[in-house]
Amino acid sequence: xxxxSIASAIVEKILEFVEEKQIMKVVEVRLAVGELSCVEAEQxxxxxxxxxxxxxxxxxxxxxxxxxAEVVCPHCSYAGRPKYWDDLLSxxxxxxxxxxxxxxxxxxxxxxxxxxxxxxxVA
Amino acid sequence: MIETLxxxxxxxxxxxxxxxxxxxxxxxxxxxxxxxxxxxxxxVDFMGAIGSGKTTLITRLVEKLRGGFGVAVFNGDATTSDDxxxxxxxxxPVVQIATVNGCHLDANLxxxxxxxxxxxxxxxxxxxxxxxxxxxxxxxxxxxxxxxxVSVTEGPYMVRKHPHMFLGAAVVVINxxxxxxxxxxxxxxxxxDVHKLKPDIRVIPTSCKTGAGLDEVVAxxxxx
Numbered sequence: 641x642x643x644x645s646i647a648s649a650i651v652e653k654i655l656e657f658v659e660e661k662q663i664m665k666v667v668e669v670r671l672a673v674g675e676l677s678c679v680e681a682e683q684x685x686x687x688x689x690x691x692x693x694x695x696x697x698x699x700x701x702x703x704x705x706x707x708x709a710e711v712v713c714p715h716c717s718y719a720g721r722p723k724y725w726d727d728l729l730s731x732x733x734x735x736x737x738x739x740x741x742x743x744x745x746x747x748x749x750x751x752x753x754x755x756x757x758x759x760x761x762v763a
Numbered sequence: 764m765i766e767t768l769x770x771x772x773x774x775x776x777x778x779x780x781x782x783x784x785x786x787x788x789x790x791x792x793x794x795x796x797x798x799x800x801x802x803x804x805x806x807v808d809f810m811g812a813i814g815s816g817k818t819t820l821i822t823r824l825v826e827k828l829r830g831g832f833g834v835a836v837f838n839g840d841a842t843t844s845d846d847x848x849x850x851x852x853x854x855x856p857v858v859q860i861a862t863v864n865g866c867h868l869d870a871n872l873x874x875x876x877x878x879x880x881x882x883x884x885x886x887x888x889x890x891x892x893x894x895x896x897x898x899x900x901x902x903x904x905x906x907x908x909x910x911x912x913v914s915v916t917e918g919p920y921m922v923r924k925h926p927h928m929f930l931g932a933a934v935v936v937i938n939x940x941x942x943x944x945x946x947x948x949x950x951x952x953x954x955x956d957v958h959k960l961k962p963d964i965r966v967i968p969t970s971c972k973t974g975a976g977l978d979e980v981v982a983x984x985x986x987x
Contacts, residue, residue: 650784653784676930678927725923725926736930737930738961743962745963753785754783754784757781758778759777760777762776763774
């Protein structure tokens, strides 16, 4: 469960900031999670709430913004949303690196990262 | 007495952090890569489910390569050193990386292990990740290329069940093809599934038992 590693990194970073700025309470945290990052938002939410008990982050609101995947194709210069593989076994369509225009291999250009965007706090 | 703190809107500060969570690992991975490149060592990391045959494949590759190349192996395993012991019988440097409760190797652990091997004597480093198809995908280690090992014994839907793993791979080894008929699994369909996800992946069917495809894997790894 790599969401716990990511959650620990988020909480560590924010608590570091809290200490540095002498913040009393964190009110809201906004994260941006890329569609290609393999980070599962609900698991991340659970991990963060589990490890922030009795910290200034406890009970803060967690907003998770999903960043869409985008690809660029070096063969035909296509840039935009990837081709999806609608698969009955999976809960949703799977983004692929097959160019939607020419079918050759495209490269991911957006949606691979997982980042803390903003935090709101009471000083 | 418990006091509840309710901040008035003008007391709430909103700041942009723009802090990437994967960047810390990605930076360490770049450091590892620079260290490896500086010594002319090419690292390849292997991912795949438990039982897909990663260790056996690496052992066979080491057998074929150790005569002509300096080879070392990092073996990621949650608790045991069984796999590392098997590979060490080949007489090459092996570092067992125990993650204990961690489900993936990360660039920091690999960086520590790099300090334990004679980089100046090496040409190739094989890094065997933990047997886990979901977690390791987003933690680059600093290797030049990634190999995903799937075996026909994992059933016909292995690739489509774990699509993320393949998006970052250069080579996919479909292992245990000697058992394909008994398992009623089509190697061609697994290969088609891989190419649907990423058309430029090199797919190599192998059997570590019969030796089929192993020379092709060696050639592919030397070429990446």
